[in-house]
Amino acid sequence: xxxxxxxxxxxxxxxxxxxxxxxxxxxxxxxxxxxxxxxxxxxxxxxxxxxxxxxxxxxxxxxxxxxxxxxxxxxxxxxxxxxxxxxxxxxxxxxxxxxxxxxxxxxxxxxxxxxxxxxxxxxxxxxxxxxxxxxxxxxxxxxxxxxxxxxxxxxxxxxxxxxxxxxxxxxxxxxxxxxxxxxxxxxxxxxxxxxxxxxxxxxxxxxxxxxxxxxxxxxxxxxxxxxxxxxxxxxxxxxxxxxxxxxxxxxxxxxxxx
Amino acid sequence: xxxxxxxxxxxxxxxxxxxxxxxxxxxxxxxxxxxxxxxxxxxxxxxxxxxxxxxxxxxxxxxxxxxxxxxxxxxxxxxxxxxxxxxxxxxxxxxxxxxxxxxxxxxxxxxxxxxxxxxxxxxxxxxxxxxxxxxxxxxxxxxxxxxxxxxxxxxxxxxxxxxxxxxxxxxxxxxxxxxxxxxxxxxxxxxxxxxxxxxxxxxxxxxxxxxxxxxxxxx
Numbered sequence: 001x002x003x004x005x006x007x008x009x010x011x012x013x014x015x016x017x018x019x020x021x022x023x024x025x026x027x028x029x030x031x032x033x034x035x036x037x038x039x040x041x042x043x044x045x046x047x048x049x050x051x052x053x054x055x056x057x058x059x060x061x062x063x064x065x066x067x068x069x070x071x072x073x074x075x076x077x078x079x080x081x082x083x084x085x086x087x088x089x090x091x092x093x094x095x096x097x098x099x100x101x102x103x104x105x106x107x108x109x110x111x112x113x114x115x116x117x118x119x120x121x122x123x124x125x126x127x128x129x130x131x132x133x134x135x136x137x138x139x140x141x142x143x144x145x146x147x148x149x150x151x152x153x154x155x156x157x158x159x160x161x162x163x164x165x166x167x168x169x170x171x172x173x174x175x176x177x178x179x180x181x182x183x184x185x186x187x188x189x190x191x192x193x194x195x196x197x198x199x200x201x202x203x204x205x206x207x208x209x210x211x212x213x214x215x216x217x218x219x220x221x222x223x224x225x226x227x228x229x230x231x232x233x234x235x236x237x238x239x240x241x242x243x244x245x246x247x248x249x250x251x252x253x254x255x256x257x258x
Numbered sequence: 259x260x261x262x263x264x265x266x267x268x269x270x271x272x273x274x275x276x277x278x279x280x281x282x283x284x285x286x287x288x289x290x291x292x293x294x295x296x297x298x299x300x301x302x303x304x305x306x307x308x309x310x311x312x313x314x315x316x317x318x319x320x321x322x323x324x325x326x327x328x329x330x331x332x333x334x335x336x337x338x339x340x341x342x343x344x345x346x347x348x349x350x351x352x353x354x355x356x357x358x359x360x361x362x363x364x365x366x367x368x369x370x371x372x373x374x375x376x377x378x379x380x381x382x383x384x385x386x387x388x389x390x391x392x393x394x395x396x397x398x399x400x401x402x403x404x405x406x407x408x409x410x411x412x413x414x415x416x417x418x419x420x421x422x423x424x425x426x427x428x429x430x431x432x433x434x435x436x437x438x439x440x441x442x443x444x445x446x447x448x449x450x451x452x453x454x455x456x457x458x459x460x461x462x463x464x465x466x467x468x469x470x471x472x473x474x475x476x477x
Contacts, residue, residue: 026458058461060475061468064414067435069407070321074334077316078309087346088303216262 025051029058040166072193100254117241124234293356301348308348312341316356319364325430326368328419336371344433358441365427365445372423383420410474417467432457 022045027033028041044051079087099106232240293314299307319340324333340363351359418426424446429441430455440444468475 022462023455023458026462027454029461030454032454032458054465057465057472057475058474061414061461061464062433064475065418065429065464066436068325068411068434069413070317071324073317073320074330076312077306077314077320077334077338078346079341081305083342084305084308087342088348122469208284210375248376 017048020044020048020051022051025054026058029055030062096250096254098254099251106247106251110244110245110251113240113247114244117237117239117244120237121241124231124237197241199225259406289357290355294353297348297351297356300345308345311356311360316341318357319360322361322430322435323364323368323371325418325434326423326427327371328415332371332374334376336367337364339370340367343367361435361437362445365431369423369427369446372427404409406474413468413471413474414464417464420467421460423461425456427462428456429460429464468470 024033024037024041025044028045030039033041045055046052098104270327293311296307296311296314300311318339320333320337323336323340324330327333327336340360343366344360344363347363375469418429421429426429427446428442430444437445439450439453443450446453448456
């Protein structure tokens with residue numbers, strides 16, 4: 001290998017080689033410089049023997065690296081049919097592989113659904129724990145139709161109390177109340193003696209009456225809510241929980257099958 | 259493997275047939291055309307076609323990786339993993355050079371292997387004392403010249419193994435494989451300036467490591 005090192009003059013620059021920008025010299029040796037940087041590097045390499053030696057050595061190393069002999073390959077890297085089947089599955093296995101893919105958002109989705117499901121079920125099932133009375137006390141969380149029934153029974157209750165006091169026929173508080181109010185009785189009739197069970201809305205009206213007459217009787221109200229079946233929150237929470245658990249199971253199955 | 263029917267068809271210079279076989283732009287380069295046809299067949303489920311590609315490039319890719327990952331077992335694993343990855347992601351090939359595509363995959367696999375080695379360090383580079391690493395001497399080779407080549411290769415390999423993985427990767431890709439700065443930047447996911455800096459710093463580090471043995475390289 002021929003040595004093409006220049007023979008720079010020994011001058012004041014040579015004494016200061018330790019302080020020279022060696023990275024600039026390396027860039028110069030790779031022909032990566034232009035403009036002012038190249039001029040500065042030219043001065044360094046031309047005026048400092050240490051920099052000139054360095055540049056020549058770097059070029060020699062680059063040539064030697066380029067000429068490195070190839071290493072012998074220890075074995076073949078062909079793919080077996082089993083590898084191919086594992087790497088590019090078909091049919092159901094392909095679907096499962098999509099679930100097992102590291103970038104597939106299955107796990108966060110499953111975690112989110114499971115968390116929502118558990119939280120929702122807790123809210124729906126344990127209302128007593130919460131300081132505001134729990135989900136059962138929140139109108140928004142009541143099942144569809146339950147608040148509707150409550151409004152109707154409260155209206156009926158007001159009618160019954162109004163007639164019991166001997167007051168005039170009750171005026172509807174709202175158009176909704178008017179719609180659901182009982183048929184107007186004739187004045188003077190003994191409406192107050194009509195037993196609650198005689199009306200179609202008897203159970204609800206009874207519960208509403210109980211709630212109104214006994215403010216502390218929360219258990220009766222809860223029992224009544226329980227009689228109406230699971231709330232919408234509970235149903236949706238259960239669905240979310242089941243979906244989350246199912247996603248976890250499918251992903252586990254897919255990962256095992258890889 | 260290279261005698262397979264798919265490869266014989268692949269190397270046939272018949273533009274009309276080629277256009278029928280693949281969806282990407284027809285290349286004038288017969289090697290590139292062969293690669294594209296093999297890849298298209300492999301996408302269709304022809305494992306032999308993919309293994310023909312493996313046969314074509316396994317030497318080149320192993321030579322590339324073994325410079326980046328001096329542990330030969332790890333280098334083998336990285337190459338095998340790269341071919342697995344290529345087979346798994348054939349659908350993502352967007353045309354161009356199959357060789358560059360495979361090189362990019364194998365460089366990523368090699369960098370992953372280097373990161374894994376960093377996390378789980380083992381005895382550093384025992385293979386550098388392995389005689390099989392050295393190039394075989396020809397029958398008419400001058401013994402002194404052969405000995406010098408062996409010593410130079412051993413010293414340079416040892417020094418390459420001692421610099422940082424990033425610097426080594428950049429130097430191997432630039433000096434050994436002949437990629438330009440922009441290609442290396444694309445392969446390694448860093449800027450052009452970073453590639454240059456890694457190469458320059460890596461060469462300075464090599465020179466520092468080989469300072470006492472530079473006469474081997476000077477001529």
